[in-house]
Amino acid sequence: MHIGVPKEIKDNENRVGMIPSGVQTLVDNGHTVSVETGAGQGSGIGDEEYVDAGADIVSADEAWDADMVVKIKEPMESEYGYLEDGKIVFTYFHLAASRSLTEEVLDSGIVAIAYETVEKDGGLPLLRPMSQVAGRMAPLMGSYYLTKHNRGSGVLLPGIPGVEPGHVLVLGGGTVGENAARVAADMGAEVTVLEVDQERMQELDELLPSNVSTRISNTHNLEEELENTDVLVGAVLVPGGKAPTLVTEEHLDLMRTGSVIVDVAVDQGGCVETTEPTSHSDPVYQKQGVTHYAVTNMPGAYARTATFAITNATMPYIRKIAENGWRHTLKEDDGFLKGLNAAHGELTYRQVADDFGMDWTEPGSVL
Numbered sequence: 001m002h003i004g005v006p007k008e009i010k011d012n013e014n015r016v017g018m019i020p021s022g023v024q025t026l027v028d029n030g031h032t033v034s035v036e037t038g039a040g041q042g043s044g045i046g047d048e049e050y051v052d053a054g055a056d057i058v059s060a061d062e063a064w065d066a067d068m069v070v071k072i073k074e075p076m077e078s079e080y081g082y083l084e085d086g087k088i089v090f091t092y093f094h095l096a097a098s099r100s101l102t103e104e105v106l107d108s109g110i111v112a113i114a115y116e117t118v119e120k121d122g123g124l125p126l127l128r129p130m131s132q133v134a135g136r137m138a139p140l141m142g143s144y145y146l147t148k149h150n151r152g153s154g155v156l157l158p159g160i161p162g163v164e165p166g167h168v169l170v171l172g173g174g175t176v177g178e179n180a181a182r183v184a185a186d187m188g189a190e191v192t193v194l195e196v197d198q199e200r201m202q203e204l205d206e207l208l209p210s211n212v213s214t215r216i217s218n219t220h221n222l223e224e225e226l227e228n229t230d231v232l233v234g235a236v237l238v239p240g241g242k243a244p245t246l247v248t249e250e251h252l253d254l255m256r257t258g259s260v261i262v263d264v265a266v267d268q269g270g271c272v273e274t275t276e277p278t279s280h281s282d283p284v285y286q287k288q289g290v291t292h293y294a295v296t297n298m299p300g301a302y303a304r305t306a307t308f309a310i311t312n313a314t315m316p317y318i319r320k321i322a323e324n325g326w327r328h329t330l331k332e333d334d335g336f337l338k339g340l341n342a343a344h345g346e347l348t349y350r351q352v353a354d355d356f357g358m359d360w361t362e363p364g365s366v367l
Contacts (some may be wrong), residue, residue, distance in 0.1 A: 001322040002032045004066030005055075007039040010073045010296075012280035014042025014303030015310065017070040017091070020053035022315045027054030031322050036063040042300075043307040068326075070318055072310070073297055074101055085109030085344065088326055090318065092116055092130075093341055094267045095352045096242040102342075102352060111326055111343045115314065116267075117240040118339035124239060126317070126339075128175050129309035131264075133299040135179025135235065138262040139168060139187060141298075142231030145260045145284060145291045152291060153258030155230045158188030165189050166230035171222075171246055171271060173200050173214070176264050177235035178207065184231070185209040192225055222246065226254040234263035236271040240341070241351035247272040249288075257289035266294040327367045337363050 003026060005018045016039045023033045035055045037047055047057045056062075063069070064082035071091040075083060083089070086109065093114040095102045105112050115126035124131075139157070146152035146166070159165035168184040170177045173195035184191045185208060193208075194217035195201050201214040215221045226232070226247075232255070236243050243265040252274060265271040266278075274287045278294045280301060285292055299306035317336060320329045330337040341349040346361040353360035 002066045004063040005035045006063040007036040013300040015072045015307045016040045023053040034058045083108035119335040131175035135176040138180040138233045139184035142260045169229040172235035180233045234265045234271040242269040243271045252288040260291045
């Protein structure tokens, strides 16, 4: 199979879809890998490393002219012209956040396999590593934007002797939420996690430090917590679907001036009503005195760590498709089949269809 690895073009997206060791594995098994020149530069990987691993260094047009394209972020509008019927594109799509992208994917007829909806043993193995990065970033970003010169409240999250620490509120106790709570707690903040699953709250209570408490997620508890929140981390996930709105515009009136919202759920539309997608070059805005950080590719800030983390997870799946083709591979793996979001103009992921009121096709029927 011919596999293409284009350079990411989203704002400050410095990750890359494959590292040299992955290239070498594929080439050693008889496949061809074309990597766009400069694709790995943002992750500290030079073209010469790809050449040494057996890749061809090519233009963007040539990288996209492959049987399967492996990348990190969803196709940007300027890349739509590369989308062709039957081409496999393996990446983060987050279709529920964009009806226009969903329609383009369907119109083009590509085989869209989304990292974020692949399942294994009840988990999301290709979303997990980036959720870990984004979760660990969230308190760091929140703390930075609490600084007074960033229009924050001036609260130091760890506090100091004689001055109480700041309070971090985490909405959702999944991978993002757990990692955000752990880092915030390690910084010395007081942390509360709101979660709907009683068993998960028990797990978090056992896993996390003593300065993390859990509460059941409901409107009463949310409103009570918001009054004392310095940093709110939105960590709610509906796999493949649009995130539910938990924090309304009216809720911002309960928050202190200069507090910060980091809505990690922005990739799936955000769990805060006032969330608007931002970029690393222009990451924040203020509404009602509350700073909003809603960067849609947070892990791109720590590109080298993130690149190696995600490619460690994706390479076994890439190898299976390269060796056996997408139809056979997905037919043999129900968890991998759940990654199929669209194929040949058919929408095959029900949650996306439900969010947009579209028709959908059972994924097994397109194999």
